[in-house]
Amino acid sequence: MTTIWTAIRKRSTLVRKGWDYARQIPRAAVRMSVVDSQYHTYPPLIANSFPKSGTHQLLQILEAFPRARHYGSFIASMPSFPFRERSESAHIRRIHSIVPGEYLGAHIFYKGSYARAIDDMNAVHFFIYRDLRDVAVSEAFYLKNMNRWHQMHEHFSRRLKSDDERLMTAIEGVNDPDFPFDYPDIATRMGRYLPWIGSKDVFALKYEDLNSDRRSEIVGDMTDFYSQRTDSEVDVEEVRKRALQKIDPARSHTFREGGVGNWQRVFGEQHRRAFQRVAEDLNISLGYAPC
Secondary structure (H helix, E strand, O other): OHHHHHHHHHHOHHHHHHHHHHOHHHHHHHHHOOOOOHHHHOOOEEEEEOOOOOHHHHHHHHOOOOOOEOOOOEEEOOOOOOOOOOOHHHHHHHHHOOOOOEEEEEEOOOOHHHHHHHHHOOOEEEEEEOOHHHHHHHHHHHHHHHOOOOOOHHHHHHHOOOHHHHHHHHHHOOOOOOOOOOOOOHHHHHHOOHHHOOOOOEEEEEHHHHOOOOHHHHHHHHHHHHHOOOOOOOOHHHHHHHHHHHOOHHHOOOOOOOOOOOHHHHOOHHHHHHHHHHOHHHHHHOOOOOO
């Protein structure tokens, strides 16, 4: 029964959204009785990322943490619908609404005020990032085929006429001043998140490391990072083992293929040149080899 329900939720956006809204009811009940000390006993957990970098895989790990509970919440600086940046005050209200023990996904741009709001909640903040070339490939497919609620879906599925053109747009962005949405080149989009990686209050990890023979080590380090930010006793080894068992990328409704380095069989020479022009320096600074 669980497997059937999971498959239905993965395939149906309406079912998935409805279920997420339903889970807000117990969350609201929890908020009514929260006391501040609970945020230190069971800190909230934030799985933040640049889109298409492994958010759902990160959430699967956090699912194994002590008393972690998911209520269907997701905080996005630019929600896919209406694809407009939330105001600073709206961001802070959403961050301040997180409840103890809650784990949630996020695409939160970096701002000092957001960092302070996360600290206010004693939330344990994880940020995952990925080779921007693989991000571009994943996003081009996702916007064309997988998220029909995203404001960029029509542009990618109907106005762009080939997969080569879609990939080029994911790299270069849309530079038409009359275009109604903010979709700059991939380096500019990533730049909105970049300072999270250097923050001492954030556990930043690479998607590639999480999908390598370093996975167990990385998950152990994540558990250590959590244990240092809670007043509860944490059996780091037990949590690590549970988290490793939870990882299953195919459970994600946004999962298509996954993997590392898939860009190499998809990029044409024109895509390589475009990427080198707009994002190669940034990608190298993140620890990735040049094209």
